[in-house]
Amino acid sequence: MNMNQRIAIQASRGIAACLVLLFHSSAMSFKYYQYDFLGISSIGRSGGVDFFFMLTGFLLYHAYGKRIGTRISITPYLTKRLIRIYPFYWLITLIVLPVYFLVPSFGYGYETNHSTIVHSLLLLPQEHGPILPVAWSLSYFVFFYLLFGLMLAIGKRPAYVFASLWLALTFCHVLHVPIIAADMDHNVYLNFLFNEANLEFAIGCLLAKWSEQFKFRHYQLLMGLGAAGFALIWLNNKYNMLPYHDYLLYVIPSILVLLGAASIKGNMHLGVWVKALSKIGDASYSILLTHLLFISIMMKLARSSHLAENLGYLPTDILIVALTIPLCRLAYVWAEKPLVAFCQSKITLKPSASPKPSS
Numbered sequence: 001m002n003m004n005q006r007i008a009i010q011a012s013r014g015i016a017a018c019l020v021l022l023f024h025s026s027a028m029s030f031k032y033y034q035y036d037f038l039g040i041s042s043i044g045r046s047g048g049v050d051f052f053f054m055l056t057g058f059l060l061y062h063a064y065g066k067r068i069g070t071r072i073s074i075t076p077y078l079t080k081r082l083i084r085i086y087p088f089y090w091l092i093t094l095i096v097l098p099v100y101f102l103v104p105s106f107g108y109g110y111e112t113n114h115s116t117i118v119h120s121l122l123l124l125p126q127e128h129g130p131i132l133p134v135a136w137s138l139s140y141f142v143f144f145y146l147l148f149g150l151m152l153a154i155g156k157r158p159a160y161v162f163a164s165l166w167l168a169l170t171f172c173h174v175l176h177v178p179i180i181a182a183d184m185d186h187n188v189y190l191n192f193l194f195n196e197a198n199l200e201f202a203i204g205c206l207l208a209k210w211s212e213q214f215k216f217r218h219y220q221l222l223m224g225l226g227a228a229g230f231a232l233i234w235l236n237n238k239y240n241m242l243p244y245h246d247y248l249l250y251v252i253p254s255i256l257v258l259l260g261a262a263s264i265k266g267n268m269h270l271g272v273w274v275k276a277l278s279k280i281g282d283a284s285y286s287i288l289l290t291h292l293l294f295i296s297i298m299m300k301l302a303r304s305s306h307l308a309e310n311l312g313y314l315p316t317d318i319l320i321v322a323l324t325i326p327l328c329r330l331a332y333v334w335a336e337k338p339l340v341a342f343c344q345s346k347i348t349l350k351p352s353a354s355p356k357p358s359s
Contacts (some may be wrong), residue, residue, distance in 0.1 A: 001062060002266035007278045009261045013055060014280030017287040018325070019230075020048035024134075025295055025321050032299045035313035043237045047230050047250035049137050052284075053197050054254045056141060057204025058211075058262075060148050065209060069156025074149040081145045083343045084285070085138060088336045090121060092289045093132050100131070125192035134292050140197045167202055170194045174248075196248055203251055204258070211262040222260030229253025280325065283332035290331045294324045 001009075023046040026037040036042070064077070100111035110116045111131050120130035123139045130136060147166070151159040172180045173194040184190040216222055230253045236242050264270075280287070298320045302308045308316040 001262070002264075004264045004266050004268055004270055005262055007270055007275060008264050009055070009059075009258070010281035011274045011277035012051070012257055012261055012281070013284045014277040014282075016048040016051040016055075017280060017284035018048075019046040020134075021287060021291045021295075021324060021328075022046070022321065023048075024292055025317060025324070028292070028295050028299055029313065029317050032303050033308050033313060035308075035317070037314070037317040039238070040234065043234050045247055045250075047233065047247070047253070050197075050200055050247055050250035051254045051257070052137065053140065053144075053200035054204035054207070054251065054258065056144055057201040058208045058258055059204075060144070061205040061208035062212075064148065064152060065205070068151045069154065069159045070152065071155060072152050074153045077152065078145060078149050079347055080344075082142070083340055083347070085123075085142060087339050087343050088285065089123075089132070089135060089138060089289060091335065091339065092293070093120060093130075093135070096293065097131055125188050127188055132289065134288055137197075137288075139192070140195070140201075143192070144198075144201045163202075166194075166198070170196070170198045170202075174199065199248065200251055200254075203255070207255060207258055211259060216259060216263040219260040219263035222256045222263070226253040226256030226260065229256060280329065283329045283336075286332035286336045287325070287328040290328050291324055294327045295320060298323065 022038065023040055023043065026039075026041040029035045029037040030041040040046075097111070097117070100107045104112065108128070110128055116126065116128075116131065118124075119126045120132070120135070123130070123135070123142050125139055130139075151163060154162070169180070169184075171177075173184045173191075174196045184194055230250070233249050233253070237245060302316050302320065311319075
């Protein structure tokens with residue numbers, strides 16, 4: 001993967017993070033002062049998280065796909081990835097948690113339960129969301145990392161047999177196959193292990209393998225069609241033009257965007273705006289974890305100070321979004337990035353040599 005492809009993929013990550021932020025801003029605006037910002041509060045998921053699931057599989061396979069079945073020690077691999085998730089997540093959760101003890105009305109009532117706190121901190125699946133609502137997707141990322149690590153640690157044949165069985169059961173769940181799917185729906189852990197999000201991760205892995213062999217000349221067209229695909233799904237979800245609604249539809253435009261980004265030539269000059277979006281992409285994890293906190297605080301202030309009524313709901317929401325993005329970026333620069341660097345400096349692991357691939 002050349003540098004331009006890396007920048008483009010990181011820029012697409014930044015756009016996906018901004019989509020999540022915008023859709024949550026609209027939902028929060030409707031909650032605080034019944035204003036449907038950009039008319040998107042009723043659409044549901046933006047597709048940004050679905051893109052992240054596919055991107056995770058894409059990047060994992062690109063980095064480690066050739067080592068599947070080589071029986072390597074996965075300690076360095078898991079440590080590197082889990083350090084990127086847990087420390088900063090714990091920091092934000094521990095900042096938010098006392099609020100639910102002081103003002104229980106801010107939550108749903110379960111946030112102060114000991115079981116909820118433990119499950120949330122460990123990112124274990126539970127019947128309701130975690131203490132930090134936006135962190136629901138992190139449980140899947142951790143699961144993806146563990147699952148992929150298992151495929152690195154066992155032989156090649158067992159790895160692909162295991163992956164095939166897991167995907168087959170996931171398809172049974174998604175397609176509501178009688179008996180099998182019914183049992184999964186009624187069990188929190190089975191529903192989690194064979195959730196449709198797993199298919200997005202797997203498709204991202206397959207896409208990475210395909211993109212290594214095939215490049216597309218008209219990558220700009222692919223990315224444009226991908227962007228249009230997201231917009232069409234939003235329009236359909238809002239206006240019910242077609243009766244079919246499924247978040248897996250976001251797989252199609254995500255494939256087009258990733259294939260386009262992975263086909264960009266190394267000698268092409270990228271615009272300043274692409275590099276700016278890649279900077280936002282660097283902070284995508286901080287955006288995911290902190291944007292609701294910033295939006296909630298600012299909207300509470302806007303409502304209590306009557307700013308929304310005096311300035312107007314649309315300008316107020318635009319101002320809040322415009323302030324939230326740099327605030328999240330500062331959270332990345334001042335908190336997430338140094339915290340990850342500190343943890344990595346304290347846990348130094350040598351990469352393990354892998355034996356020859358085994359069947």
